[in-house]
Amino acid sequence: MISLAWSLLSAFFKIGLFTLGGGLAIIALVRQETLAAGWLSPAEFSDILGIAQSTPGPIGVNAATFTGYRVFANAGFAQWQAAAASLAATVAVSLPSVIGVGLGGAWFERHRDDLAVTCVFAILRPCVAGFVCAVGVALAVECFSGAAAAPGGAPGVPARVRDALVFAAAAWAGCSGRFSPVWVLAAGAAAGLAWTFF
């Protein structure tokens, strides 16, 4: 239990620490760390993203809360232990901010227009944008290949057409930035419900 807790906490501390150059970098980091450690399946990761975006709160913190609980619940611990793990993961992902704001805040305040800061972010921002795009591609591949599908198996052709339409509409909505993620996801969920029950 101690070693599992330690690897969970150090993973989320690292994730918080390397969330640089735009908050969405955290999506790519959480995906890589949790899938590589075998803590979450691709379907669970996709579900967490949906849940994290459609409930209030920063997405990285929500992902940490959920992952902390799932990891301990999947390993067979009691509910209260899993709840404690989810609280600990939430603290762990926020801890780098304490350090950054406490130690780096004053320094950054004075140096934020420095050449070095400008140069670092000029390289970081396009890189992070590329990583976020790659997560979108990976999620789409999993969705269409059926790797993220429910036990029902890979989707048939009509379901794939529906998925492609939902994907395209959501990509447009996400890119335009004019819609809250809550409405985009609600529309997707409504499409899924309408598909099954009508």
Added chain:
Amino acid sequence: MSSPAASGAPSPSAPSPSAPSPSAPSPGAFGVWFAFVKMGAVLFGGGYAMLGLLEREIVQRRRWISSREMQDYFALAQLLPGVIAINASMLVGNRLAGLRGNVAAAAGVVTVPFLCIAAYAVAYDSVRTLPEVEAAMAGMRPAVAGMIAGFGLAMVRKAGKTRPALALAIATCALSVAFDPPIIGILALCVAAGAVWAFFVRRRARKAGM
């Protein structure tokens, strides 16, 4: 000509951004916590939504700090490592009530989200097999994928305004899809490359200035 940044050694007594303004009284740690609980409860859609909430709650409604100052804190929150919404909360909490305000603001902004997600995590196993939930989740998966791809495209459009930057974004995306390289290592490499780049730019400018 030497740059002022290179000559100015950091002094420990430099004014920190947490220096309180003489006009407004501190709301206290509990007041800060409560204000951030309210914002956390309606924070949908990540870091950038946080700026609007801070403007409405802290600047306009409570008049604790000025809009100008808030913009500065938010810009700083994006540069610091960590979750943007947490960084911004800590900076503002720090300014309002010192270290206690810092912790109170961060704890406040995650209170409601934590309870929501924990409740969902507890219910996840029993809920996910319901046919209604399964159908809704099946529709939500392509929506999540599309939305993240759309966010990524918007970020590429914003960050890739020059041709080298665009090439870097596309190369990172292609490499990441093909090989899934360790992201933390690449981000660390980016920081190092930026520092080296700045060093050469500065040296060239100094030579040209002489």
